[in-house]
Amino acid sequence: MSSSANGADEKIIMNKTQSSVPDRDVxxxxxxxxxxxxxxxxxxxxxxxxGKVGQALVQYELLLQRKGTVDxxxxxxxxxxxxxxxxxxxxxxxxxxxxxxPDKHKFLLARARVSxxxxxxxxxxxxxxxxxxxxxxxxxxxxxxxxxxAALAKMGNREAQLPLLEQLVLRKPGDLSLLKQLGGLAxxxxxxxxxxxxxxxxxxxxxxxxxxLRLMARAMEDxxxxxxxxxxxxxxxxxxxxxxxxxxxLASYYQQKGDFGKALSCVERQLKTDPGAAxxxxxxxxxxxKTGHPGRALDYLxxxxxxxxxxxxxxxxxxxxxxxxAISLVTLVENKKVQQLWQDLAAITGDRxxxxxxxxxxxxxxxxxxxxxxxxLVLYRxxxxxxxxxxxxxxxxESQGRYDELxxx
Numbered sequence: 001m002s003s004s005a006n007g008a009d010e011k012i013i014m015n016k017t018q019s020s021v022p023d024r025d026v027x028x029x030x031x032x033x034x035x036x037x038x039x040x041x042x043x044x045x046x047x048x049x050x051g052k053v054g055q056a057l058v059q060y061e062l063l064l065q066r067k068g069t070v071d072x073x074x075x076x077x078x079x080x081x082x083x084x085x086x087x088x089x090x091x092x093x094x095x096x097x098x099x100x101x102p103d104k105h106k107f108l109l110a111r112a113r114v115s116x117x118x119x120x121x122x123x124x125x126x127x128x129x130x131x132x133x134x135x136x137x138x139x140x141x142x143x144x145x146x147x148x149x150a151a152l153a154k155m156g157n158r159e160a161q162l163p164l165l166e167q168l169v170l171r172k173p174g175d176l177s178l179l180k181q182l183g184g185l186a187x188x189x190x191x192x193x194x195x196x197x198x199x200x201x202x203x204x205x206x207x208x209x210x211x212x213l214r215l216m217a218r219a220m221e222d223x224x225x226x227x228x229x230x231x232x233x234x235x236x237x238x239x240x241x242x243x244x245x246x247x248x249x250l251a252s253y254y255q256q257k258g259d260f261g262k263a264l265s266c267v268e269r270q271l272k273t274d275p276g277a278a279x280x281x282x283x284x285x286x287x288x289x290k291t292g293h294p295g296r297a298l299d300y301l302x303x304x305x306x307x308x309x310x311x312x313x314x315x316x317x318x319x320x321x322x323x324x325x326a327i328s329l330v331t332l333v334e335n336k337k338v339q340q341l342w343q344d345l346a347a348i349t350g351d352r353x354x355x356x357x358x359x360x361x362x363x364x365x366x367x368x369x370x371x372x373x374x375x376x377l378v379l380y381r382x383x384x385x386x387x388x389x390x391x392x393x394x395x396x397x398e399s400q401g402r403y404d405e406l407x408x409x
Contacts, residue, residue: 094110132148146168149165183219184215233250294325298354301318325355326356356378376393
């Protein structure tokens with residue numbers, strides 16, 4: 001909040017500082033025997049008009065060394081220091097000016113702004129507050145109020161900031177940035193109803209403003225629960241599909257609703273932004289499993305285990321899914337379609353070997369030696385140097401009289 005308000009404040013003051021160096025020479029009664037300070041001052045102004053700000057600053061410094069009592073020249077110099085963001089020097093010069101004219105309005109206003117930039121937030125609050133209270137409808141009231149809001153933000157005094165920000169919005173009712181600041185601050189202070197009321201018209205006029213939608217979503221969640229917030233979250237997803245936090249929220253929301261398909265879509269959108277995030281990969285794997293796509297679940301579990309190889313729970317989870325998929329395919333093996341199944345399985349998952357290994361284990365447990373032999377043959381063809389596989393295959397094939405095939409292995 002402070003940066004935007006501070007930006008508005010800076011724009012106002014910068015306009016004033018730039019206009020505080022007159023576009024003319026210093027007026028002097030006598031035309032002959034011009035004093036050196038007058039020549040220096042004219043030269044400083046001329047350099048500024050030529051865009052040579054650094055040289056102009058040096059010339060002002062020479063002038064003030066020769067004649068330090070010319071407050072108008074010191075003010076012009078101070079304005080250039082502010083323009084160049086040389087806050088410490090500007091503050092020192094303003095203190096000198098205020099020592100002579102402590103009630104000079106423009107000096108106080110500039111000192112408040114410089115104090116804010118120096119990090120002296122309490123001093124800025126005091127000065128801006130005095131200026132605003134002394135003339136709440138004056139020419140500089142808007143600048144004082146803007147600065148006061150920014151200074152309170154730097155102090156972290158949100159409670160005091162809220163009513164002043166409301167006043168600022170009343171003075172600038174069409175300022176969308178201020179409306180967002182007010183809506184966000186009201187949320188932080190636990191006033192979601194105020195956020196809703198403040199932003200309702202702004203959102204109607206700017207229906208595709210994602211920042212407004214985020215604020216309204218949070219407010220409606222606080223007021224009416226997740227279903228009320230989801231209305232706005234879905235609009236955000238349509239406008240900013242790569243919004244990670246919004247996709248996280250929607251994924252959690254749909255999972256709580258039991259709509260795992262929509263939750264999966266949200267997780268996949270997140271993965272496009274961060275494809276190497278292990279937690280997202282694991283979420284996707286589990287959601288694929290819940291939506292009846294065990295092959296895809298296995299693929300994502302393999303990706304996850306590449307990143308986190310020692311996760312025992314996930315290793316067990318992968319074994320379970322492999323086994324369930326294997327059991328569902330046993331009928332095809334029993335119908336002597338084991339080789340065709342191997343080819344077809346490639347379109348379902350990249351983890352074919354894992355599934356076939358679990359299928360072999362199930363066949364062992366159920367004493368289905370003929371089917372086990374076919375499954376092991378497929379695996380052995382992938383790994384012809386695997387002695388453990390051969391040692392299991394050989395007696396199985398001998399018991400079935402498949403000597404010719406065994407000799408060719």
